[in-house]
Amino acid sequence: MSTLSSPARPEAPARRRPRLRVTAAVFTAAVAALVALGALHLTQGTSAVDAGDLLRLVTGTADDRVWNVLQGSRLPRLAGAVLVGVALGASGVLLQSVARNPLASPDTLAVNAGAYLAVTAVAAFGITLPLLSGIGVAFAGALATAGLVLALSAGGGESATTRLILAGSATAMAANSVVSLLILLFQEETTGLFAWGSGSLNLTGFGSTAQAAPLVLLAIAAVMVLAPRLDLLRLGDDTASSLGVHVRRTRTVTVVCSLLLASCAVTVAGPIGFVGLAAPVIARQIARRLPDLLAHRALIPLGALCGALVIVGADLAVRAVLGAEKSIEIPVGVTTTILGAGVMVWLARTVTSAGSDDRPAILHGAAGRSRTAFALILVGLAAASVGALFVGMFSGDTMLLGGDLVNWLAGKTGASYTWIIEQRFPRVLAAILAGAALACAGTVTQGVLRNPLAEPGLLGVTAGAGIGAVSLITWAPESGAWAVTGIAAAGGLGAFALVYALAWRGGLDTGRLVLIGIGVWSLGMAAITLIILASDPWNTPKAMTWLSGTTYGRTADRLVPLVAALVLVLPLVIAHRKEIDLLSLDDDTPRVLGVRLERTRLLLLGAAALLTAAAVAVVGVIGFVGLVAPHLARGLVGSRSGRVLPVAVLIGVLLVSVADTLGRTVIAPAQIPAGLVCALIGTPYFIWLLWRTRTRTG
Template identity: 80%
Template sequence: MSPPARPGAPAQAPPKLLPTAAVFAITLGTLAVLAALHLTQGTSEVDTMDVLRLVTGTADPGVWNVLEGARLPRLAAAVLVGVALGASGVLLQSVARNPLASPDTLAVNAGAYLAVTAVAAFGLSLPLLSGIGVAFVGAVATAGLVLALAAGGGATATTRLILAGSATAMAANSLVSVLLLLFEESTTGLFAWGSGSLSLAGFAPVAQSAPIVLLAVIGALALGPRLDLLRLGDDTAASLGVHVRRTRTLAVVCSLLLAACAVAVAGPIGFVGLAAPVAARQIARRLPGLLTHRTLIPFSALCGAIIIIGADLALRAFVDPETSIYIPVGVTTTLLGAAVMVWLARSVRSAGSQDKPAILHGAANRGRIGFALIVIGLAVASVAALVVGMMAGDTMLLGGDLVNWLAGKTGSTYTWIIDQRYPRVLAAILAGAALACAGTVTQGVARNPLAEPGLLGVTAGAAIGAVTLITWAPNAGAWTVTAVAAAGGLAAFAVVYAIAWRGGLDTGRLVLVGIGVWSFGMAVITLIILASDPWDTPKAMTWLSGSTYGRTAERLIPLAVALVLVVPVVVMYRKDIDLLALDDDTPRVLGVRLERTRLLLLGAAAVLTAAAVAVVGVIGFVGLVAPHLARALVGSRHTRVLPVSLLIGVLLVSIADTLGRTVIAPAQIPAGLVCALIGTPYFIWLLWRTRTRT
């Protein structure tokens, strides 16, 4: 029985089936055309005419061998994975009531990828779990963590959900990178697979996953009427006989099963679960017949298949067939999906002061003596970290060896070891200070304690500039690399700032747009490296993981100069940062030129971040953790926060670099991975604390 019309409201005609059927017919036709084109693409000489001759029965027998051995399995994988991710995304968005929810933003794909990689790395035999079962367990673990952390966000639910998902995904991907480095032989090929690969050797993975995908989609369709009622609100749905919690749980289980199947077949293909439902809902706004979940779910599934096949065709159109084999299709879909995320984030508006999660002020009223003792203690600890970093590594040294080296009395062997080691130690110290200072400025100016330069696009832009130059101009000097990286970081931040500016800077929108740009940038970096040199995976791992390996003293000069020039400017504006951290009105009343000061300070943060990325690559979480720990120690006044944050940043990166060079010596773990593993638990704890306070 349909609900009664509101008094005075015009009568609504029931949705017509003809337009809905026409849309489905057009969508299926588009999918068929793209599939036919997809079969004509590949490295062999089989082309369109050969495929047509095969249909008419006049083709050479070798044509069918090519299609059966490579092209049909690739097409089948694309369709199956697209259907699974499209349906999974629309279910997650409906349950979370959030248009930005997807298997990527909820770290579902990252958790499934981690579980599959761990099983491969350790050679585990799990008779009760297939590859799909392993991926499902990982997906459940990470999705549950993200949803728990994002709960209770109120007006900031969207920002909290994406931040929690990004942090959890970063932690999971860091663990994956560590496993890939430690167990290189047993995880061969998982790096490219980790971006989503359709290169299958046969139909077996598709045949194993297809029944589960079909059952999950059928289950989702059975839940469709109850999901429709959930749109009216939990109370209204419950009054109409819907068991709200059970419905959501079953929908999430179906969604995670679909995502797990997609990961088991082709790896974590990025952002299809976000882009496909968005496209489906945009079309459904003009056709009410598509709004019910029993039509929206299959329509979104078809859109997902079209997106993956279209992305694979686009990749092969712009890259030669031999190179396209080494470039995962997930890179292309991430470029598309990140753009969709940025477009969606443009409409996000936070709720003023409610958008400020709680900052942990551990010692707001600490006296001068206490502050001085903290600075002295951190300075001593930093010096100790420098000394330990010089002595620790694959060859352990003694303090006397360092003294002899300073006096020029060491032998050739120890001289060579120390000459190779001290630039790495200094790189970690300088990068830690630069990232901590940039993070302090970013959090203060953006008035978001969950922000850092990496989440605002600066890191991705700087990395794109540096990697592009190093890839195509390997002989470029340190100053040139730093300048290009700085330009890339500033350009990326300018894009983020311009998009986020809609009648004023909104902090939630700024962070969400920045995360989208960051995802886009990481995909571009992977595309550049794999397209230029598909066999040089270590280069990709080095830049995307952050490492001090192979650094020389000359490479450190630009970063040192950036610190010498920029940090005094930040210190000079320390009181302005205090005012900007309050609101927009107070600085104006007190004579601060708001926009100019804000851009100057964020530009300074971008320069510091870009210089650090040019030297050590992408190191995350330092700019987030260091300012928080500093505020917990000395309060919120930036006169005190800045020096303490710089020292904490030095300690974090120095310790991470030393641990990475020592724990599994002679093998090494990049400092950026260690920082992520250290910083992620703190970030999760912070989100949990702010969850209870919101």
């Protein structure tokens, strides 16, 4: 890069001074903006202390009440916001430089999720640690997840960005699933961790900030020493090595410092989302206009200042829009996630990658199956699905026998057993129907997008459907099943339409579509959290119902819309099975054979979105089924859609049914949501899939 080679050439002092003045002016403006926002921040709060009281405090005419308010809550909140922003901003700059990827951040590399999981696990098991030890625990979790993501995302070639974000999203989803499980199982020990999990600045006193600040300053000082080496790494590993840079050691120290910064931020205020992505992007956009700021000795502190500005500004925005009282209940991380997800979508629009580059060998491993073998597989899976239905009916906090079901059908059971069966059978059917819908949607999505790492939930559909359903349940709780399903379908289809429109730039790039979908998914999950916490901040079970996926409390009438969606969409998909096979090849072959490419692609993806939205309306957010079921089906019967579709549907039925049964019986009478069980089952498979692809292409 020319901007990196310029420091090697002597420059006249007369030319250097104006540039130094411009750089100093940028930092002066950033600090001034932070001071102004900080001063405004101190005027907001739940008490009656306002700007006039602060002015009287400066002039020495205020009473002790003003100082007590500032010292007790407002100054600690502001100090925590600045420290966390500085840490996350600097951490994001470092991760982007090491990964050479503008979408790398503590969120997309699952750093925050790993730290959050480690802190939650310690709290769940009743282990009380001092803050510095807590930072060590968070650091260990962050190190584990970041190392896994970086290892899985290697070897992607042109699609490295897509692989990085998919690996990070899957790892973060798995970590968050375990966190949700711990919160449900240890509710007393983890009280308040759901809201804290989105980032909270409700600090009392300076204790945590004061203890974390030296570590943050030490980490930033260390990377400032390494800054010239990081500049040289931009030229490539070979060039940097020839110039005397120890590449591996430099990267290792940089990553360790970045993880330490993120761990400090999580320990102080929880995992505040996407600041580590948004702040470096803002800093780099400024630096593009002023190339001297691209040097890491300027870029790192500029990113840190931008991080502080983002968090303080987001906290101000929450207080200004919702009021000081609500700002206590609404985590600032929800606001920053909405902002950061928007930045991610904007960045993803510039990505171009061949999604088919990641196609693993398993897709063609069973291409030679005979018709007899296919029929036997189909019959075996159908029998297993029927068996799963009966096991689901028999299992639960009260175990049933076959005779109980026979008596119920004949109307001869007592009142207690009748109630148990009538409560249980809608749940079993909901799991079966949702599994079929999600598996079919995943098969269509992967085939049409030519990306075996995609699934409907990562295309924004799940988040959009969740927003629609949660909004209606929150503000119109008397709504019926059809209304909930209708608004969920509208939300899911609307979110997908938004993703599709944003991804279209003279054509549809599958990698870009997936990345934008993940950004919209993140934005949607933040919006769902905001709706839940704004309407009923202490109702964690309600949040878990939609964010974890469960069949609890389902009734037969609520299943009718999902049945209707399956009856409508399944024949349509089967009728277009040959078009799916053609679309999975490339864009040219379908056109040559007379397929109307864009109309067919949009029709099939719209069908997948409708199935996903209907499933979300019934059981909430259940991930990985639409990813795992098609892969397992292709491993059994090959890649032809005519064979993959029925096998994938039966596998989806088995996955969700077994997950629901396990969730209802393992710790009965307590229950684990089916979505959490599916995530815990599906994540290892997804990680193995990424690893297999890495070793094949790396």
